[in-house]
Amino acid sequence: MHAEAWQGIRNGFESDRLAHAYVIVGSPRGNALQFAESFLKLLFCENTDKPCNECPSCRRIEAHKHVDTLWIEPQSKSRQIKADEVRALVHRITQTSFEGGWKAGVILAADCMNTNSANILLKTLEEPPSKTILLIVTNSPQALLPTIISRCQKVVLSDNSAEMPDSVWQAPLMNILRALPPASGLDAARLASSLKALFEIVKAGIADAVGGDLDQADEALDGSKLKDIIDARINSLLKEVQAEVFRVILDWHRDVLLLASGIDEQRLIFPDELESLREQAVLHTQGSALKSMQVIEGMARRLERNIPDLQIFDEAFRTLTR
Secondary structure, eight states: OHHHHHHHHHHHHHTTOOOSEEEEESOTTTHHHHHHHHHHHHHHOOSSSSOOSOSHHHHHHHTTOOTTEEEEOOOSTTOOBOHHHHHHHHHHHTSOOSSSSOEEEEETTGGGBOHHHHHHHHHHHHSOOTTEEEEEEESOGGGSOHHHHHTSEEEEOSOOTTSOOTHHHHHHHHHHHHTOSOSSHHHHHHHHHHHHHHHHHHHHHHHHHHHHHOOHHHHTSOHHHHHHHHHHHHHHHHHHHHHHHHHHHHHHHHHHHHHHTTOOGGGOSOGGGHHHHHHHHTTOOHHHHHHHHHHHHHHHHHTTSSSOHHHHHHHHHHHTOO
């Protein structure tokens, strides 16, 4: 993946068709960092065979001290990239180049930008200065604004090894879905506990993967900063899985609604679960099936609030009780 991505950058450089901004997906202290440094060396190298890795410009890039490049990354205890830092980067790249050539800005761990920082960057991406390159480095592209991603060329160097395989949660989730709707308050409590346990398993798996994915530079951070990094990565990936789980739950209830409405079975998302879906559909009217979908949507929204997960799940499943 690295070699293919690098060849694409070389081809763009040699044909003068580089994009103005790139999202580089990989380790901000590993392969993505090295790729960003090589990219900048290609732009600023003083020799014919670029990058030579030996000329003064290449060495200054490697030391992050080239006069026409600016690097920013999370520095504070909160591990956030603040608006003032992005504003300073934007101001610098809009100025005249000191050496009369390219200007470049690099944002390491760009997923640590807060909302204000991201919006400042977005304005620059909408109207990029000429002869300017922005490199946005992250191992969690899903945490970036979709509008930022859409305005950049994406370079994927490595898959996110901390992502949770769907197989971990799909089988237990299907068991929960087949048991709907709960027949009593006790059944509702059991289903709520099962869904909470599912997410706890997912979170534990993500935590193990994130911990194993840390490189030596991350391990050199003090304990508080390292904990902030780990927590941010875990929560970001967990939200992704939660969103996918609730999408599947909604798809299931959509199938129940179709059957309760007498619509053709060929349009089902879960045709292999037809028997279970039929058993549930006969318990519903079209209106009650639609209400169940609204309950699930509400459950997903409430997860964004500071409410205990088990309470959210229990209240929702009790609402779905026959």
